[in-house]
Structure formats: C-alpha cells, structure tokens
Amino acid sequence: MKVIRGNPGKQAIKHNEPKPADREPSMPEVLQGEACVEWERINQELRAMGCFKASDMAVITFYASAWADWNNAVKNLNKMAHPLVTRRENTAIHPYYRIKQMAEERLLKAAAELGCTPSARSRLKVGDNEAQKQLDLELIVGKKR
DSSP states (O other): OHHHHTOTTOOOOOSOOOOOOSOOOOOOTTOOTHHHHHHHHHHHHHHHHTOOOGGGHHHHHHHHHHHHHHHHHHHHHHHSOSSEEOTTSOEEOOHHHHHHHHHHHHHHHHHHHHTOSHHHHHHOOOSOOHHHHHHHHHHHHOOOO
16 A cells, blocks of 8 residues: 555555465464363454464464463452452452453453454555455556446
C-alpha cells in the first residue's frame, strides 16, 4: 500500500524481509490440559490467517501457557470469596487475582505478536494471496467494469 499511495509517511519500505519456512510446529510436550486445548484452537485460527509457522512455536507456546494460567486463575477466583479476608480481619487482593492479571498481560503481548488482536492484524501482511493481488491490481489500474 505504501508503494501505491506514494509512501506518505516516508518510512523505509522493507523488500528483503525474512520469510519463515512453511512447515508447521508440533505441540511442545511441556503443555498440558487447557494449554493443549488452546494450542489447537489458536493454531486453527493462525492457519486460517496464513500465519502458522514453525518459527512461531515459542510465541504460540507462551500464548497457550498464559491462557491456561488465566483460565485456572479465573476458575479459582470464581470459587473464592471476594475480597480475601486475612487472619487479622484485613482485606487483601487474592493471589489468584494477581496471577490472572499477569496472565492477561502475557496473553495480550503474545496475541499481538501472533496477529491475534485487531490492531496487530491491521499491521500484518501475509503470503502471496491471489485475491489480494487482484485487489491491488484493481486499486492501481481502476476497477474493471
């Protein structure tokens, strides 16, 4: 789009970006339970977007692990009384609440890296999509009637 629009922001256009191999990663053995379920779910989404590459295995693993931590913390918080009352009758934030917050931060960071947030998707460009090539051509030469 920068080439078509004349590069209005004057940012450098990257022509030689590395392209990862098309092979898909296998699920790491360290993932268990909810993390395995989320690994499979997010990988279906990434495949559909054309973004499921072996080089992304670590980020996908971090995402699935953060999801499992978040899910576990939320389930435990739903079983507990709020707010947490200590032995001295003080109130305190439950440790699971902090675990949930940290997992949310990790989830958002990993999701952004994988292109799984609206703002991240707007910055992504994937593969040689024939439909995208046709759209680009129509933008350059005008829509055929």
